[in-house]
Amino acid sequence: MGSFRYSSWFDAPVDEVFAFHEHPKALRRLTPPNQRLDVLQQTNGIQEGSRVVIRAYLGFIPIQWHARHTVYEKDQLFVDEQVRGPFHRWVHRHEFSPESGGTRLTDSISYSMKGGDVAEFFAGWFVNWQLRNMFKWRHKVTKMFCESHRQSLAAARRSPDQSEAEP
Numbered sequence: 001m002g003s004f005r006y007s008s009w010f011d012a013p014v015d016e017v018f019a020f021h022e023h024p025k026a027l028r029r030l031t032p033p034n035q036r037l038d039v040l041q042q043t044n045g046i047q048e049g050s051r052v053v054i055r056a057y058l059g060f061i062p063i064q065w066h067a068r069h070t071v072y073e074k075d076q077l078f079v080d081e082q083v084r085g086p087f088h089r090w091v092h093r094h095e096f097s098p099e100s101g102g103t104r105l106t107d108s109i110s111y112s113m114k115g116g117d118v119a120e121f122f123a124g125w126f127v128n129w130q131l132r133n134m135f136k137w138r139h140k141v142t143k144m145f146c147e148s149h150r151q152s153l154a155a156a157r158r159s160p161d162q163s164e165a166e167p
Contacts, residue, residue, distance in 0.1 A: 004131045009099060009103070009104050011147050018074070020145055021078070027042070066084040088116075
């Protein structure tokens with residue numbers, strides 16, 4: 001069985017980072033620009049029991065992926081699992097925790113490939129390489145949205161007579 005983990009710290013509160021992931025367009029925003037992905041169906045966001053059906057592409061080959069959200073703990077955790085798709089098994093945990101005045105987001109994936117140990121031996125490195133690139137992008141986008149949102153709110157809260165140039 002394969003596994004992957006990617007973790008980043010964001011200068012934004014947990015509720016804002018979690019809310020970003022709850023947004024109906026989050027999946028589209030988190031998709032790298034070089035990766036074609038069509039959301040065919042999406043119900044109830046990331047709540048437990050919600051479902052999403054996407055069409056991803058491996059080169060020019062379309063692959064349908066059906067996932068179900070199985071765990072939802074507001075501002076802490078949500079989990080999605082593949083119901084039908086390219087893997088034999090796929091479980092993705094998104095964990096949010098307060099850390100140093102900001103948020104630690106950790107994405108953990110456990111998977112097994114169709115074709116078993118032989119497939120994982122030959123292609124596991126490629127899956128992990130693809131995941132690393134994808135999550136570098138996803139965490140970069142999350143950082144950009146959440147931290148710029150926080151800066152915009154701080155600027156809006158300043159009174160009109162305050163200037164950023166003041167000490």
